[in-house]
Amino acid sequence: MGTDNPNFKAPTRSPRGYCWTPTMNLEPGMVIARPVFGGPGIRVTIHLAVGSVLAASTIEQLIKKGVECVAVVQHSEPGDVAYADSVSGYEARLHEIFGPEPDENCRPLLDALLADGP
């Protein structure tokens, strides 16, 4: 998807088929993958169901309501070399952070982060 926003960062792709994206980086046409909520202290009068397609006006509403990030659908294509590279780089980095033999408390977190993907 093309963009004129110089601050736009391409969202990373998750094995679960969606990724959390800063609200400022949303673009019209993106599809909501998780229900939108705003957290405590924010009165969210906008409810977006899974599968809703974002329009410019909806993005504006989300920013106004203080919603900081949204899960949007992001599928990786089979044979996507760039994605495969980012996964292997991510896994190598996690092994660097957790060391060669993570202790029994760290192991479940490492496993979850590996499963979650970059």
Place this chain on the structure above:
Amino acid sequence: MLTPHNLSAEVGRLARILPPFPRVVMQLLEMLRADALSLDALTRLARNDPVISSGILATANRARRIHAQPDIHDPFVAASLIGVNQLRRIVVSAAMNKFAKEEKGADFLFDHSHAVAIVAHELALLCGVSPEKAYVAAILHDVGQLCFHVMDPVAFQDVYRRSAADGRLIEREVQTFGVDHAQIGGELALHWELPEDFVSAIRTHHDAFVVTSKLQAVINVAESLARGLDIPPSPKNRLTQLNGPAVAALGINWSSAEMLDCFGRCRAIFHQTLSG
């Protein structure tokens, strides 16, 4: 050399040469204690500080410019556009930024403290802890490093640099200064008369076994999780131990769908904060 016996007196002496603790953060803590945190109250507090006011306007106007809307100049209108969460974040971040900027070379504190604050906020939402308190306590958790920086910047930078390679920061701090940054930070928090659960959260944020409250557990686990998520990306990020009792006290299941979403939200919010 600091010892448990002279720590309190030395921190009292140190507090006189540290920049004054941001009054706006103390007022924010008072609001949190009184459960009086609202958009209006926070905006009234923030508009008295030109740096914070301009931060609020800049955030609101950045969003408006994306949609080709004209800039606004009223902090109350701007605050209503960005919401209480982002407003609170701007207030605390700008105040702490100003606080440490007065100490030349102390900006190392920021990106890590912000990352831990974002993770603490998200964990708190899942674990039934006040996310506002968690955010503020997390912003302050490494304030002990600022003490070392003020005491002996060259020695502290040396400790900090050498620890980036192997993660043995605590050990080297004790060898060099007599105590670690969590101990001296806890003492400073006590000196500043911060709430007891804040003092405990700062004092035990590297402890692998202690749980004193759910807030302390959130800060402890958030400190580890920020490093596990590699935010901010740093060669210093190492995670070789995790406070198991704290994880259990918070009822965390790392592989649950909520926690995987928490990972994604933390990364996204941190990147948004950086680009801001």
